[in-house]
Amino acid sequence: MKYPTSLLIAVAALAALVVQPAAAENADRDKPMNAEADALRYDDLKQTSVFTGNVVITKGTTIIRGDKVDVQQDAEGYQRAIVTVAPGKLAFYRKKRDLLDEFIEGEAERIEYDSRADVVKFIRRAVLRRYKGATLADESTGAQINYDNTTDVFTVDGGTQNQSAGNPTGRVRALLSPRNTASAAGGTTLPATGALPVLRPSGTLGTGRN
Numbered sequence: 001m002k003y004p005t006s007l008l009i010a011v012a013a014l015a016a017l018v019v020q021p022a023a024a025e026n027a028d029r030d031k032p033m034n035a036e037a038d039a040l041r042y043d044d045l046k047q048t049s050v051f052t053g054n055v056v057i058t059k060g061t062t063i064i065r066g067d068k069v070d071v072q073q074d075a076e077g078y079q080r081a082i083v084t085v086a087p088g089k090l091a092f093y094r095k096k097r098d099l100l101d102e103f104i105e106g107e108a109e110r111i112e113y114d115s116r117a118d119v120v121k122f123i124r125r126a127v128l129r130r131y132k133g134a135t136l137a138d139e140s141t142g143a144q145i146n147y148d149n150t151t152d153v154f155t156v157d158g159g160t161q162n163q164s165a166g167n168p169t170g171r172v173r174a175l176l177s178p179r180n181t182a183s184a185a186g187g188t189t190l191p192a193t194g195a196l197p198v199l200r201p202s203g204t205l206g207t208g209r210n
Helices: 005-013 026-030
Strands: 033-036 039-043 048-059 062-073 079-084 091-096 102-108 110-114 119-132 135-148 153-157 172-175
Touching (some): 062 110, 079 091, 091 110, 102 110, 102 135, 119 153, 153 172
Antiparallel strands (some): 048 062, 062 091, 102 119, 110 119, 119 135
């Protein structure tokens, strides 16, 4: 099957969508990017690509899913991706943490990724989770969560966009496991790149989960 030239160009242009974050899996840096969608509109003059319909973007261990992904590339080659979904659904983001059997996973009605700043924003009905293997270790919810891949610091905002039947006030909620500075096997101190994510809530911190 032959693919349109515009599709090949767009995939090449998006190859650096996830650019060498310090805390991301090192192997991801050398992996090709794969994009799947029902349709693609690529504008070479404006350097924009719009994927629509069951979009799945993968690069090594990094996975992004949504109904629509808009990508804008600047003159220096940095990308800004906006992932959106139909009403009632959530966009998805997941990546493996460097040197650890841990994954960062997030969902929201809208996800924005800025490769220049290396920051991911989860907007409206935002959830951010950390898994140790297959076990959920931490989970935070809010109206908006900003996650910095470089520093592993994230901020959480509460508000009306976080209101639900189980959380009528819209306050930030977090479940955080105890932070261990040594491995269970030999008591070896983790390297700096393996430091656990730091929560810096910018809203009011509540207790419990949605």
